[in-house]
Amino acid sequence: MEKEKLLHNRRRTLLAISKFGTIIGLVLMFMAFSIAVPNIFPTLRNIVNIVNQASLSAIIAGGLTIALIIGEMDLSVANVASFSGVLVTGLMVESHVPVWLAIVIVILVGGAFGFINGLVITKLRVNAVVATLGTGSIVVGLNYAYARGVPIASGVPEAFKQISLGRFLGIPNNILIMIVVLLILYIFINHTEWGFQLRAVGGNPSASRLSGIKVDKIKILGLTITSMCASITGILLASLIGSGTSAAADGYLMPAFAAVFLGSATLKDGDFHIVGTLIGVLFISIGFNGLAIFGVPTYVQYFFRGGILILAVGMSSVARTMASK
Amino acid sequence: MESKDSVKAPLLQCKQISKSFGGVEALKKVSLDIYPGEVHGLIGANGAGKSTLIKIISGDITQDSGEIVFDGAPLSLNGPQDAYKLGFSFIHQELNLVPKFSVIENLTLGMEKETKFGLIHWQTVSKRVTEVLNQIGLDLPLNTIVDTLSVADQWLVSIAHALMRNIKMICMDEPTASLSAEESSKLFKVIENLTSNGVAVLYVSHRLDEIMQLCSGISVFKDGECVLTTNKSKTTRDELVTAIVGRKGTAVVQDATERFKSEKVILSTKNLSWGTRVKDVSFDLQEGSIIGFAGLVGAGRTELANLIFGVEHPDSGNMELVGQEYHPKNVADAISSGIGLVPEERRSQGLVLKDSVKFNINMLNLKSIRFSKLFGLINNGKMTGISKSIVDRLQIKTPNVNTAVINLSGGNQQKVVIGKWLTRDLKVLILDEPSRGVDVGARSEIHKRIKELANEGKGVIVISSDNEELPLICDIVYVMAEGKIVGKLEGSEITKESINYKSYEHILQKNSESL
Numbered sequence: 001m002e003k004e005k006l007l008h009n010r011r012r013t014l015l016a017i018s019k020f021g022t023i024i025g026l027v028l029m030f031m032a033f034s035i036a037v038p039n040i041f042p043t044l045r046n047i048v049n050i051v052n053q054a055s056l057s058a059i060i061a062g063g064l065t066i067a068l069i070i071g072e073m074d075l076s077v078a079n080v081a082s083f084s085g086v087l088v089t090g091l092m093v094e095s096h097v098p099v100w101l102a103i104v105i106v107i108l109v110g111g112a113f114g115f116i117n118g119l120v121i122t123k124l125r126v127n128a129v130v131a132t133l134g135t136g137s138i139v140v141g142l143n144y145a146y147a148r149g150v151p152i153a154s155g156v157p158e159a160f161k162q163i164s165l166g167r168f169l170g171i172p173n174n175i176l177i178m179i180v181v182l183l184i185l186y187i188f189i190n191h192t193e194w195g196f197q198l199r200a201v202g203g204n205p206s207a208s209r210l211s212g213i214k215v216d217k218i219k220i221l222g223l224t225i226t227s228m229c230a231s232i233t234g235i236l237l238a239s240l241i242g243s244g245t246s247a248a249a250d251g252y253l254m255p256a257f258a259a260v261f262l263g264s265a266t267l268k269d270g271d272f273h274i275v276g277t278l279i280g281v282l283f284i285s286i287g288f289n290g291l292a293i294f295g296v297p298t299y300v301q302y303f304f305r306g307g308i309l310i311l312a313v314g315m316s317s318v319a320r321t322m323a324s325k
Numbered sequence: 326m327e328s329k330d331s332v333k334a335p336l337l338q339c340k341q342i343s344k345s346f347g348g349v350e351a352l353k354k355v356s357l358d359i360y361p362g363e364v365h366g367l368i369g370a371n372g373a374g375k376s377t378l379i380k381i382i383s384g385d386i387t388q389d390s391g392e393i394v395f396d397g398a399p400l401s402l403n404g405p406q407d408a409y410k411l412g413f414s415f416i417h418q419e420l421n422l423v424p425k426f427s428v429i430e431n432l433t434l435g436m437e438k439e440t441k442f443g444l445i446h447w448q449t450v451s452k453r454v455t456e457v458l459n460q461i462g463l464d465l466p467l468n469t470i471v472d473t474l475s476v477a478d479q480w481l482v483s484i485a486h487a488l489m490r491n492i493k494m495i496c497m498d499e500p501t502a503s504l505s506a507e508e509s510s511k512l513f514k515v516i517e518n519l520t521s522n523g524v525a526v527l528y529v530s531h532r533l534d535e536i537m538q539l540c541s542g543i544s545v546f547k548d549g550e551c552v553l554t555t556n557k558s559k560t561t562r563d564e565l566v567t568a569i570v571g572r573k574g575t576a577v578v579q580d581a582t583e584r585f586k587s588e589k590v591i592l593s594t595k596n597l598s599w600g601t602r603v604k605d606v607s608f609d610l611q612e613g614s615i616i617g618f619a620g621l622v623g624a625g626r627t628e629l630a631n632l633i634f635g636v637e638h639p640d641s642g643n644m645e646l647v648g649q650e651y652h653p654k655n656v657a658d659a660i661s662s663g664i665g666l667v668p669e670e671r672r673s674q675g676l677v678l679k680d681s682v683k684f685n686i687n688m689l690n691l692k693s694i695r696f697s698k699l700f701g702l703i704n705n706g707k708m709t710g711i712s713k714s715i716v717d718r719l720q721i722k723t724p725n726v727n728t729a730v731i732n733l734s735g736g737n738q739q740k741v742v743i744g745k746w747l748t749r750d751l752k753v754l755i756l757d758e759p760s761r762g763v764d765v766g767a768r769s770e771i772h773k774r775i776k777e778l779a780n781e782g783k784g785v786i787v788i789s790s791d792n793e794e795l796p797l798i799c800d801i802v803y804v805m806a807e808g809k810i811v812g813k814l815e816g817s818e819i820t821k822e823s824i825n826y827k828s829y830e831h832i833l834q835k836n837s838e839s840l
Contacts, residue, residue, distance in 0.1 A: 187702075191702055191703050191705065192695075192701040192702055192703060193691045193692070193695050193701035193702075193703060194701055196684070196687075196688075196691055196703060199677070199680065199684070200677050200680075200684075200688055203677030203678070203679055203680055204673070204674075204677045204678070206673060206674050207673070207674050207675050207688075208677075208688075210636070210656060210666060210668055210674055211656075211660075211688045211689050211745070212656045212657035212659075212660040212661075212689065213688075269679070271679065
């Protein structure tokens with residue numbers, strides 16, 4: 001009995017560490033960088049810069065959170081984001097579509113990719129990893145077919161560039177857009193009928209089915225939202241760099257996954273949630289930023305990226321196993 | 326033969342094994358000896374304690390008291406590899422084969438294989454495999470994929486898997502449950518062959534004729550006790566049936582609270598059939614009545630529930646709900662028609678374990694707790710209110726409605742599953758094994774709630790393999806066997822013994838036909 005209690009207590013402590021580990025790590029990292037490079041890192045300018053850069057990751061990772069909540073995967077998000085950037089600039093420059101309409105069209109196209117992912121996964125019963133690997137490659141193909149791999153840079157309307165570069169009340173627009181998107185996702189997941197069903201389907205598909213929830217429809221809905229978020233990130237990235245470049249957003253995939261998994265072990269026992277995802281994104285962004293300021297060679301940044309991904313997924317699944325014991 | 330047997334030391338000895346689950350005694354000081362070269366039959370009704378004993382022998386669970394001795398040494402196993410090392414093998418109903426692997430790959434799974442330069446030397450391996458297959462008379466190309474074999478041949482492959490190692494004892498759980506008569510006799514020959522080589526077999530079955538034909542030692546379990554130990558030369562089929570069922574039937578007196586009664590039929594089925602699992606089932610369910618479905622595991626009761634709940638669609642037959650044709654397209658359709666199901670596996674089919682009591686209770690109720698259809702925003706206050714009233718009404722023991730259901734006891738989890746349905750306007754509630762794995766106190770509470778539901782005018786169907794449960798709550802009990810209704814018991818006829826008897830009756834009839 002005594003031994004069991006001891007084990008139980010140890011498990012609880014471990015769980016608590018993993019729950020707050022990311023946040024503690026975030027604070028420690030912040031302090032370390034501040035001490036190491038006091039005149040560069042802890043400046044308001046740099047911090048706003050970090051959050052501004054993180055906002056694009058946060059939107060794509062927020063969408064990915066939904067795919068993982070329903071128990072699926074989406075490896076095509078970065079490809080959809082890249083294509084969205086190319087398509088939105090292409091529509092404006094080549095087809096002279098107004099800025100707002102181009103954005104709406106591209107977000108809908110992004111949604112369509114998610115819808116197709118959902119159909120392939122639920123109706124053809126293709127494993128999500130394989131399905132989205134496949135659609136991701138097809139999206140890359142579409143990307144090259146549309147722009148032949150040539151960046152669309154000249155003639156991008158100034159109004160479009162201003163979306164990312166502009167500020168409102170001194171805060172960069174991207175940060176505001178991120179806050180709005182994450183807030184909508186948060187309310188959607190936690191306070192709506194559909195969000196409720198998303199969580200039920202992810203938590204126990206067969207219990208959901210026996211409760212009359214249309215599991216396939218809910219999965220398709222979730223994956224559509226995931227892709228729409230990826231599209232938004234792609235559009236904002238094109239606006240930020242002022243051009244549509246074929247592979248611009250490809251690097252977002254790994255950090256987004258790492259952030260979502262880090263977030264799932266944060267504050268909760270391996271459950272995917274938006275607040276956690278945001279903390280995960282900040283953790284990774286501060287890490288990248290600090291490494292960059294230190295002038296660490298590129299290969300180390302890759303080590304950091306890969307290490308964080310493995311650590312994050314590991315923490316998430318260990319948290320889940322421990323919570324269920 | 327017999328005198329020699331008695332001189333031989335037993336291979337496996339179970340001494341005074343006891344085990345209880347949450348206050349329910351599953352095994353009470355059970356002792357059992359199995360000798361080398363013997364087929365020992367283990368029989369008894371559902372819940373008599375057979376599987377508990379096997380789980381204890383195989384090391385899946387630990388006994389509360391008592392000792393197991395194998396081959397002269399105390400036995401404690403940690404998983405199948407351990408068992409194999411000692412010469413022990415367990416073949417369960419769900420065979421432990423890799424379906425997409427070939428025969429040879431399955432047979433050598435988890436074994437060290439002869440290698441040459443680090444590559445498996447299949448020639449040597451196949452020689453050994455062929456020997457073993459010859460021994461059990463299985464003539465198959467070694468590269469046959471196991472998936473493509475008949476169930477009978479898969480059983481033989483499982484036995485061969487055991488024989489690949491030096492096996493002293495095999496435990497078989499209901500081997501003939503899905504075999505034809507011809508296939509069974511093939512299996513029996515293999516078993517006889519095994520025992521002549523000194524291997525002991527522990528044979529669990531519901532089929533008395535097999536037991537009489539095959540087993541030298543026979544043990545009958547009833548209510549967690551070993552009520553009869555005998556052998557086939559001494560006993561008769563009647564004696565075994567009496568031991569399984571018990572001698573006299575005493576009517577259970579239901580508590581005398583007034584029950585709402587009505588003649589109005591809510592749900593009726595006519596000649597409902599689905600494949601080979603449900604055959605020609607007809608019954609009427611009256612408003613305010615509780616009907617039970619009894620039978621052995623695999624009798625087709627869960628499948629019948631699935632037909633009513635729209636999970637599956639009948640091949641033929643009709644259903645009527647309050648006088649109207651009822652053909653549910655899917656589960657959502659059945660639910661909106663007013664049918665509810667508390668499924669057999671509450672953890673895997675009834676609950677989202679990691680989510681809160683509140684979340685689970687409102688799973689069926691989303692439309693009535695949203696502010697408006699447009700944005701689907703949920704009224705959290707209303708959701709909490711509804712959850713609290715159901716927690717109160719069912720007396721669910723939980724710190725609060727935000728507690729994750731994984732932290733509740735089995736009985737309280739079950740109450741949450743029942744509570745889900747109380748948020749809706751229900752006509753019929755089907756409960757599949759409502760008190761399985763639940764302690765005695767929670768069980769009687771669940772029974773109370775079931776009666777309350779009936780008193781509100783709902784029709785209730787209870788499926789239970791616990792034959793002590795149905796007499797306590799049901800007005801009518803249908804006994805099912807092999808997909809058919811084989812008996813109907815009403816009022817004071819409903820006793821544990823009569824249910825047991827009806828469950829076995831068709832087996833006896835079958836035997837007399839075949840004789």
